Every structure is written in C-alpha cells, then in structure tokens.
Amino acid sequence: MNATRISSLVKKEWKKTIREPAVLFMIILFPVMLTVAFGASFGATPGSQQESFTVAVVNLSSGGNWSAEFIHDLSATGVLSVNDYQSNASAQSALSQGQVQAVMVVPAAFDDSVQSYLSHPSEQGDWVNCTLSLYLDRASLIVGQVVPSVVQQVLGSGVLGVEQAAAPSPVELTTPSLVQVKSQSVFDTFVPGLFAFASIFLIMMVAQSFTTDRESGTLRRVATTPTSASEIMTAQVLSYLLIGVVQALLVLGSALALGYRPDNTLSGVALGLVIASVFSVCNVGFGLIAASIARTAGAATGISFLFLLPQMFLGTYVGMALSSSAQNAGRFVPSYYVTDALNSLFTRGAAITSSTVMTDLGVVGVSSLLILLTGIYIFRRLGQS
C-alpha cells in the first residue's frame, strides 16, 4: 500500500464530488435539503396507528391483590403487553435500548391507597395517596399518546371503579421529567432515520462512479500503472467513508439548526455519527455490486434502486409507518440497525455501552464489512471489463 497513491485517488474522488453537479447534489446537498424539508414539513405530532405496546412494570407494592389485579387488567386490554422487572434501573435500561416502550413503577403504597379509596370513596381525608410513575419511549410519538390514557382508563374503571377519568383519586399518574412527549415532533422521531436515508444514496453514486470510470477507460488506465487493485479499493472506501462523515455531520447540523436536540452526551452523539459513517462502507459494497451487474452508468442508476429501496423502506424513518411484518423484515437490512442505534442514542438517551447500541454497532460493522468484501469480490470477477 502506497499512501501517496491512495491519497491522490481520494483527492480525485473529492474533486469529482465537488465539481460534478449531480454528484455534489446527491452526496452533499441532498442530505441537507432532505433534513430541512422534513424539519419544515413535520413539526407536529401525528396520530396513532400502533396496536400494542410493551410495558415494563416494576411492582414495589407489598404484593397485595389490588396491584396484581391492576397489572392483570392492563394485560387484559390487549393494548399493553406487560413484562415484570425487578428494579427500576433494569426497566429503565430496557426502555433506553428500545426493548420496552414504557416503564410503569407501581409504588409501595398502591394496595393501601386503593383499599383506602374503596373503604372511604367520598372521604378524601382518609385516602392514602400515592404516585404511579410512567416513563415513556421518546422515540415513539404514539406511545406518548396511547399508554398514559390506557393506564388511566384501566386504573379508573378497574380497581378504583371510577367512571370518569377526571374524578378525584388517591392514585396519581405522572409522567416524570425524563419524558417530554409533548415536545416530541414527527421531525424529532424522523431524525435518526434521516442519517441512514441520506447515506443509502451513496449506493447509486458509487455504482455510477465505477461504471463511468469503466466506460471512459480510466479504470483500466489506472490499472496500467503500478497502482494495485487493493490501493484503488482502499482509496474508494476511504473517500466514501469521509463522505459518510460529512453527510452525518450535515444531517446533524441541519437538524440542530432546526431545533433538534439529541438526548445524549457528546460521546453518545459522536458514537451515533460513527455508526452512521460506518454504514457508508456498506453502501460502497452495494454500489460495487450494482456496478458489476450494470453495463452502463444509466443502468447502474436503475440497478442501484434494487439495493436502495429495501434499505429505505425497511430501515429508515419510512419503516415507522409499515406493518409489523414489514418492520420484522427490516431486521435483514443494515440500515435498520443504524436507525435503531441512533434512536437509542439520540432519542432514548441510551448509554453508549448499552447492549442494544453495542449490538447495533456490531451488526452494522460486520454486515458493512461483509457486503464490502462481497462487492469487491464480485466487481473484480465481473465488473472490471
């Protein structure tokens, strides 16, 4: 490997990015325009379409019948799927990693509170008051709308037997300060998916770049120099890795300018950008495969969409509106894990060492490397002539 050769090829790719209007638009301007367009268009909270939600329940009560009945009633709604957790910390960890969509902490005084109400329904002075804490997934707007109302409804019409939600009750339902559901806009929930969305268009640019170089003869010409195939590929990967970093920074910068604020520390945000950048390697691999199949730059554009569309629909913000089966299919595309990791980091505030983030990073890294190697192999077999 010769550093001079590699750096000269990287510089050449960057000059193309800056000087070719179509490339400049797709790689640099498109992510900014996409983010700004979404920010300007989706500042409001949408309606709900999801049918069921997983709730982590931490039952701190003395184990009386009322708390057990209340939890049973929650499950019986069919809207909430209840999982028991032993501690608030473990439940919060699951929430931050997207394993559950809400955490509910049943206080120690819950049974006594319900009993006091049922014994003296009209004598508020004799009630034992308590607070039922509810923590919600910030990555989902729907959770914020559905879960609190369902819990309130089950609490009132179930164990307390209160018909009207606004009626006085000794059990107060709170959504603590961690959760700011009302401040979440559609744009806030879309931003993690925008990083992957912007990057997947690299597939098309890489495919066009290689087919154009092949058509013009420059690819073969470089091969007549002492430059090795490994140096050419290394330069390409480095170029698009750098472009991936720039894209991620542009999306983040545009989102910040529109008021978006990732819910994590600087290191958490940095890790998110790293994951988004690593994803560009995957797109270089898909681009090479598309370039191997395509005979012309025009055909490369069309073939790129075979790889681009599944990633777009199954792995970015677009997938939020898909059916559950389509969302499950998303687990087979790398962009899903990029969006999931960024949701955990930017929206749920997950720790950078949390298992979900680490798993997502691992899947993105390994799948990107495998797809890149596959792309290089196929291109060297089929794509050079």
Next chain:
Amino acid sequence: MQREGDNAAITIEELTKDYGEVRAVDGLTLTIPEAEVFGLLGPNGSGKTTTINCLTGLLKPTSGTVEVEGYDVQTHGREARGVMGVSPQETAVYSYLTGRENVELFGQLYAVPKGKLRGRVDYVIEKVGLVDDAGRRVGRYSGGMKRRVSIAMALVTDPKVVLLDEPTVGMDPQSRRAIWDFVMELKDAGKTILLTTHYMEEAEEICDRVGVIDRGKLIELGTPSSLKAKYGADDLEDVFIRLTGRKIREEA
C-alpha cells in the same frame, strides 16, 4: 526477474490471446531493443490493441510470455508497469479534473517524488502544447486536446518504455507534428517506444522498424525503407496492400 545485460526493452514470445473461439493474437513473437521506435501496423481488429493490453498486464495471455525491461508482465506486473508509460486508444482522462490535475494524478500514481513531479508536469504539458489550457477542466477540451493530455499522462513519469496506442488520432496536422517531434525527442533520450497507428506517413516518419500485423499474426517486419524496397512499393500503405490485398481502414 529482470535479466542482467539484456538490451531488449520488450520481448514477446509466442503470444496468443483468444476471446472464446476468436483468436485475437496468434503466436506473436517480437523483440524491440532499447531506444527504438517501433510501429505496429494493421487494420481494425488485427490484434494491435490486444497486444498492447497484454503488454500492460490488462489482459492475461492465453499462452506465451511478455517481458518489459526484463520483467515478466504476468509474474512481475507491478515492476513492469512501473517502467512503462501507457497512452491507450481511448483517451481515458478524468473530465472533471483539469489537464494539469490529470497529469499530476498519474505522476502520483507512479509515486514520482513531489519535488520532481512539478517540473515533469510543466515539461510534458509544454511538450504537448497545452500550457494555455492546462488549468481548464478536460471535459471542455476538444478530442485532440484530450489525446494530448492522455499522452502527457503517459510521459509524466519519464518512463523507459512508452506504449502509444493510436497516439495522434483526431489531432490536427500541427498537433500531430508536435507529437511526432516529441516522440523523436524521447527516442534521442534513449526511450523505447511502441506505437500503433493507421497513419502510414506517421510510421514512415518516426519509426525505426515496423511490424505489420493482420488477423493476429505478424506477417512482416523491417525498417520502412527495407519493406518498401522488398515489395517495390512507394510507401507503407502500398506495402500493406501488397501484403494483404486491402487498405488499412481509418479507425478514428
């Protein structure tokens, strides 16, 4: 490995290249000594470019061997490519780079030291007559200008062996003459030059020897004057007609 004391710059032995059932080059054997300008003449599809591509390592021969400056192209490809400058038949330049940037890039791909590269770039750009246009992007060049950039890219490294595949196609007479003069200057500097051409007057003017290739076979070899004398011909075009019964067609 490179052989000591061998003054053959290019050695081709029994080179055969098949594309499926089509034999593009058929048992070609040729030795070109150092500091010779050798012209490979032949019509479209005769095997000239395939021979060049085997020399550069772009194509793997079906059989036979090719050596450049003693390096076997198949086993020591990087060393062989390191002593060659190649101007392919297609202009093969980056349209979004300027003429100077294209030339610089190829100097860097050959790892020419930075201190030496600038001088070499200036030299070859001046030699191909692109001083005034070197700062413009190549996408806005005419076909002839692109070909001149292509030649400058091949020569920026001051290579020992130069392969020029149809170097003056599409050039105006003045530019063509400038390239011929540059080739003669390279010959005087001890460079070995293998060129393919359709222009018989070009071959007569600048080649020490020519080889006539037809249907993949080398059918005649000698100096332009000896071939003309042998066939009682007025020029090399006439030699080709007497050898093959047809004219060399214009490829450009």
